[in-house]
Amino acid sequence: MRDVGIVSFAQTAVARDDRHNETEMLVPTIQAAIKQSGIAKDDLGFVCSGSLDYLQGGPFAFVSGLDAVGSWPPMRESHVEMDAAWALYEAWVGIQSGEFESALVYGFGKSSPGDLHEIMTLQTDPYYMVPLWPSMVDMAALQARAYLDASGKEESDLADVAARSQRNAKSNPYAIRSGDLDAKQVLAQPVTHDPLRDADIPPITDGTAAVVIAAGDLARSVCERPAWIRALDHRIEAHALGVRDLATSDSTTIAGERAGVHDGDIDVAELHAQFSHEELILAEALGLDGDTVINPSGGPLASNPVMSAGLIRMGEVARRIIAGEAQRGIAHATSGPCLQQNLVCVLEGN
Amino acid sequence: MADPLVMPHVLEYPGGYTRSVGPVIGRFLTGLRDGRIEAVKLADGRVLVPPTEYDPSTSAEVEAEGSHWIEVGPRGTVQTYTWVAEPRAGKHPLTKPFAFALIRPDGADTALLHVVDCQSADAIRIGLRVAPRWKNERTGHITDIEAFVPLGDGEEPEPPAVHPPAEDEQPVTGITVETRLEYRLTAGEATARYLEGLGQGKIIGGRAPDSSDVYAASRGTDPISGQATTVEVEVQSSGVVTTFCVVNIPGLSELAPEIPYVSAQILLDGANNTFFGLIRGVEVDDVHMGMRVKAKWADELKPDHTSILWWEPTGEPDEEYERYKDYL
Numbered sequence: 001m002r003d004v005g006i007v008s009f010a011q012t013a014v015a016r017d018d019r020h021n022e023t024e025m026l027v028p029t030i031q032a033a034i035k036q037s038g039i040a041k042d043d044l045g046f047v048c049s050g051s052l053d054y055l056q057g058g059p060f061a062f063v064s065g066l067d068a069v070g071s072w073p074p075m076r077e078s079h080v081e082m083d084a085a086w087a088l089y090e091a092w093v094g095i096q097s098g099e100f101e102s103a104l105v106y107g108f109g110k111s112s113p114g115d116l117h118e119i120m121t122l123q124t125d126p127y128y129m130v131p132l133w134p135s136m137v138d139m140a141a142l143q144a145r146a147y148l149d150a151s152g153k154e155e156s157d158l159a160d161v162a163a164r165s166q167r168n169a170k171s172n173p174y175a176i177r178s179g180d181l182d183a184k185q186v187l188a189q190p191v192t193h194d195p196l197r198d199a200d201i202p203p204i205t206d207g208t209a210a211v212v213i214a215a216g217d218l219a220r221s222v223c224e225r226p227a228w229i230r231a232l233d234h235r236i237e238a239h240a241l242g243v244r245d246l247a248t249s250d251s252t253t254i255a256g257e258r259a260g261v262h263d264g265d266i267d268v269a270e271l272h273a274q275f276s277h278e279e280l281i282l283a284e285a286l287g288l289d290g291d292t293v294i295n296p297s298g299g300p301l302a303s304n305p306v307m308s309a310g311l312i313r314m315g316e317v318a319r320r321i322i323a324g325e326a327q328r329g330i331a332h333a334t335s336g337p338c339l340q341q342n343l344v345c346v347l348e349g350n
Numbered sequence: 351m352a353d354p355l356v357m358p359h360v361l362e363y364p365g366g367y368t369r370s371v372g373p374v375i376g377r378f379l380t381g382l383r384d385g386r387i388e389a390v391k392l393a394d395g396r397v398l399v400p401p402t403e404y405d406p407s408t409s410a411e412v413e414a415e416g417s418h419w420i421e422v423g424p425r426g427t428v429q430t431y432t433w434v435a436e437p438r439a440g441k442h443p444l445t446k447p448f449a450f451a452l453i454r455p456d457g458a459d460t461a462l463l464h465v466v467d468c469q470s471a472d473a474i475r476i477g478l479r480v481a482p483r484w485k486n487e488r489t490g491h492i493t494d495i496e497a498f499v500p501l502g503d504g505e506e507p508e509p510p511a512v513h514p515p516a517e518d519e520q521p522v523t524g525i526t527v528e529t530r531l532e533y534r535l536t537a538g539e540a541t542a543r544y545l546e547g548l549g550q551g552k553i554i555g556g557r558a559p560d561s562s563d564v565y566a567a568s569r570g571t572d573p574i575s576g577q578a579t580t581v582e583v584e585v586q587s588s589g590v591v592t593t594f595c596v597v598n599i600p601g602l603s604e605l606a607p608e609i610p611y612v613s614a615q616i617l618l619d620g621a622n623n624t625f626f627g628l629i630r631g632v633e634v635d636d637v638h639m640g641m642r643v644k645a646k647w648a649d650e651l652k653p654d655h656t657s658i659l660w661w662e663p664t665g666e667p668d669e670e671y672e673r674y675k676d677y678l
Contacts, residue, residue: 018355021538024570027578041576057361059532067569070576114361114533118438122529125589126367127375128400129463131492131527133441138450141432146452147474151429194433194471238406242452242461243398246430 004095005219005226006211006322006347008036009315012349013174013207013303015295016112016323018146022051022061022208026068026108029208031037034104037212041070044212045075045100048091050084050107050307054119065108076100083107084209085272085310085333085343089232091213101218106210107308116204116306124337125239136337141193143246143338144277148195150247155195158276161188162199162301164261166277169298176203176303200276208307209312227318227347231259234343236336247310252285255344259331264348268320268329274300278339282332286344296320310334314345321349355542359533366526373414374403376490377520383490385510387423387482389458397422398601399458400492423455424507426498428478435473440530443493449474453498455580467497481507488513490522514648538577540570547584549653553645555621557581585620585647587658591667592617593678594637603628605659616661617677624677631662641669 010032017025027078033039033112047069051061053175062079071077080086085109091103094339103346120136121129134142147153160183170179181199189197219226235251235258256262269292273279277300295301300309310333328348335341370545371379381388390412398405399422403412412418431451435673437444443465451474452461459552467483468474480498483500488494501507537545538554544567547554555566556579563572583656593612597606603613606628614637615624629637630646643661651657 017538018536021536021541021570024540024578027571027576030576054361054531056530056535057359063398064569067571068572068576070573070574110536112533115536116440119531126527126667127379127525128492130529131525132450132463132465133438134450134463135438138432138434142452145432145476146430162595181521184536191455194431196432240400240402240406240460241463242400242429242454243406247450308478322602 002096003216003228004213005222005223005228006091006143006314006318007038007219008212009034009210010036010318011174011207011209011308011312011315013205015176015203015205017110018208020256022056022108023064023068025110026065026106026205026208028182029210030068030104030106033106037206037214039102039212039214039218041055042311044102044104045076046091046094046103046110047075048079048082048087048103048105050082050087050210050228050311052081052109052130052307054122055109055111055114055116055306057114063159069104072088074341079128082335083307083310083333084163084336085314086234088211088213088311088314089234089343092229092232095213099242102212102214104210104212105311106128106208107311108208109305109307111204111306115240128240137193137253139194139241139337140201140242140275140278141196144195144200144275146274147244147277147281153280155281156187158184158200159183160207161276161279162186162197165295165298166199168296170300172297174207174303175298176205178298196275202274202300203302205303205305207303207307207308209259209308209315210313211315211318223322224321225324225349227349229319229347230348231256231342232345234341236341239340241338244338247281248341249285249342252282252332252339252342252344254340257287259330259344259346261286261334261344261346264328266328266330268293268296268304268317270295270297270299270316270329272300272313272333274304274308274309276301281339286330296335314347317347321347324349351409353674354626355537357535357537359535360530361533362530366528366669368526370524371522372403374401374412377401377414379399379450379492379525380495382492383488383522384513385484385488386421387455388421389455391418393421397457399455399462400462416435419549420457422457424481426453426454426455426480426612427539428466428474428476428480429454429461430476431466431474433474435471444497448497451498453480464495465497467499473500483508484510486511491525538570540568543582544568545653548657549651550656550659551604551647551651553585553587555583555585557583564620565623566618566621566625583620585618587647589616589617589618589621589625589643590674591615591629591639591641591643592674593639594629610634612634614661616643617674627658627661629662630660638668638675640671642666
């Protein structure tokens, strides 16, 4: 395996950006990530993005997104219709294979123009599920109830996660919501999607994120302390919700084991948990204990730019390693309803 | 005047999206049409409902015919649920508050998603016994079960109304699913400037501060450099046809009621990209590369594409190929 490290990270997030289209939102993010990387744009070996056409209701969002990179002379480029964490995976594999030495990876999406909760219905089975229109939050609530029932946990355990998320987010300038919230205040909120309350559900967010990754010597030459990607693994479960045990996440457990999550201390874990119960399920699946700080950024419950939120988990861990605040951490990304697919990444300092 | 910054947008497939369902899903849906819930026994003995063409654990093929097909339910048990206090009009199967639930029919080892029609959020729980309330008119669709309803101790499920088969009735092979998504799209700064310009009879482009390349209409960046096109530049509403296409299909454009007509790429004077427009005021056969054209503006200007009706010849001499060869 080649040494490959994250050398720069930039993001933006707001609740609703009425001034800019997706491409315009991307420009400053990409420029910041490239500038911070110390690698000239024309020297980047690969560009890979994650976006979702349904967010704007039009085709080929990624083609417009490329206008924020500047794609002349023609560049080596690819795209995933998934969170950009999977774009980073593709770029990482490319560097491992020796195809190139560096890559720009970015994700973007505005969730505010449409009804995100309905849009996400369309990723489910079109014969058995879409005609019934379970929303993204309805499906999460089914999993939350299954988890509470199987684990014996209470709604107050969900509230603890939701409240801590917003407290942690106080130091995150990209948080859509943050504050000195405690579990009691969360429990005082009305239940909107039994057993979930507003604070258990991620805020609608428009946002973008970009990272630059580079191989060994190049990474060392441009970054004093790259966040080395020691392992990446992702696993997927069955599409139908009714054939899975929603109270656990086997795919996360397997991905975590294969990535060697417990081969060292874990200072920090950024989990792509969009809902309170998802953090509990993921922490159990990964075997995280009280020694690991979970979602110090506040996580997706504080800021959830769809198609970037998974990549941001990697960026948030990498940022802390690059700054010397953490030595080893894990980043998790998910895709599909009810944690269907899960990616685990182990990042480490020198 | 509408705010040119924001545009309502609907993504919809008129009449619904038509899907072929294949023989396995088709058999299940045929069963629903006839008032039965059919399932398949997998190689490991688990009973899968609703059936898929593959074993979700091993991906082994599930055959559409054979003794592994069994009937399950109609009684079932709620595995997990959530309450929907505000049904989505035109989407959710019920118009009054209901529960979504994963329901395991008796005899099955997996659950199917459906709605439960019960009186209140307090009436739904894990372990609740339910049974289908069948629609009278069934077509072979997941919504042939209108809803599941709670079933009291010793209570018998309501049998489905008899489905009177047509003489030539065939197994279900397809479904239609209506999909409608509504948006409120933001033009973005550069496009908003361009649209506002159209409303004033001007074509506004933009360029990045460190480049002389002008884009009309810009979507906000110089696509070569990725820099934002923050400098506003007005370009001429005249230019040269770089390439064109004769359209013989009726009904594609409300601005071109008759066929054949010509659509063209036009390199505007003062711009470094091409602009799409319709060519009129000239015989179709006389349109050619290098022809000089100018915009025909509408009498009533609006901040949208209808302000330019079409493009027509200026009568000036043709441009040399050198002028536009880099824009083809």
